[in-house]
Amino acid sequence: MQLTTRTRFGLAAGFVVLGAVASLLAAPELPAELVTSWDGTGEPNDTLPKTTALVFVPALSAAMIGLFAILPRIDPLGENVESFRRYYDWFVVVLSAYLFGVHAGIIAFNLGYEFEFILLVLAGVAALLYYTGILLGHAERNWFVGIRTPWTLSSDEVWERTHDLGGKLFKLSAVVTLAGLALGDAAIYVLTGAVLFTSATTLVYSYYCYRQLDDSSDVAAGMS
Structure with a gap:
């Protein structure tokens, strides 16, 4: 069965929800400052306050989904986007999954898991x-x-x-x-x-x- 654009964007939004749920569940166990940045060698080099860190990636992901939903409507060549809309939509899903993975990794690292x-x-x-x-x-x-x-x-x-x-x-x-x-x-x-x-x-x-x-x-x- 061919999925619709609404369904594919719903899947992308699902990763935002998962990120928000992960933030809520992990928040009580996390320190006040979370490591959120690493250098090229994998060494932590920056932190953010817990609330900011837990909100940032899900909020960014939600904003990206909203932006990608709007772009075909304002593009003067929007009818061309419709010709590859399935691939466009799945890119949004893949991007949302990637951002969720990063967010989950940040939470896991700050909970003490070593990787x-x-x-x-x-x-x-x-x-x-x-x-x-x-x-x-x-x-x-x-x-x-x-x-x-x-x-x-x-x-x-x-x-x-x-x-x-x-x-x-x-x-x-x-x-x-x-x-x-x-x-x-x-x-x-x-x-x-x-x-x-x-x-x-x-x-x-x-x-x-x-x-x-x-x-x-x-x-x-x-x-x-």
């Missing part, structure tokens, strides 16, 4: 990157979702070719990130390098495609 928090985050980011690759492979030209450069937004063909490559590179970045977990403290640098490479490559490729099409048009005009 490498940075590895939890990186594994979640890898899943998010992989689904981003799936989304990009189906995205049609719009103003809010996808690889938005002056050249992709100017041409459906440039958009399609860039997103075909971008989808593959984001999936590859996810695989590389997971493999990088075996490197321990260096894993964060593997993720950073993969994302920077993917971003730079798709940017340059979109310009290359645009220039290639523009040159082809000039040749065709000269022959007519």
Whole structure:
């Protein structure tokens, strides 16, 4: 049975509810200050007051869901979003699940459970990157979702070719990130390098495609 947009967004909202419930249940056992930030080596480097820390991620997740619900309605190319709406909606679910995982990890860490928090985050980011690759492979030209450069937004063909490559590179970045977990403290640098490479490559490729099409048009005009 095909799920509706309302149902998929309901699933995303369910992760917000789970986060809020986890906050309420854990609050009596938590200290007044919670560790909420870690450096690249996985060492805690910042804290927040308990109430702020327990509210922040569920509130952020709820705000993101609201934003993603609004974007297709205000996009001048909103009808294009409808053509890949299923993948768009599931991205919202995956993002909400990721934020819930981070929130649950923060609570568990501050309750005294010992684990490498940075590895939890990186594994979640890898899943998010992989689904981003799936989304990009189906995205049609719009103003809010996808690889938005002056050249992709100017041409459906440039958009399609860039997103075909971008989808593959984001999936590859996810695989590389997971493999990088075996490197321990260096894993964060593997993720950073993969994302920077993917971003730079798709940017340059979109310009290359645009220039290639523009040159082809000039040749065709000269022959007519």
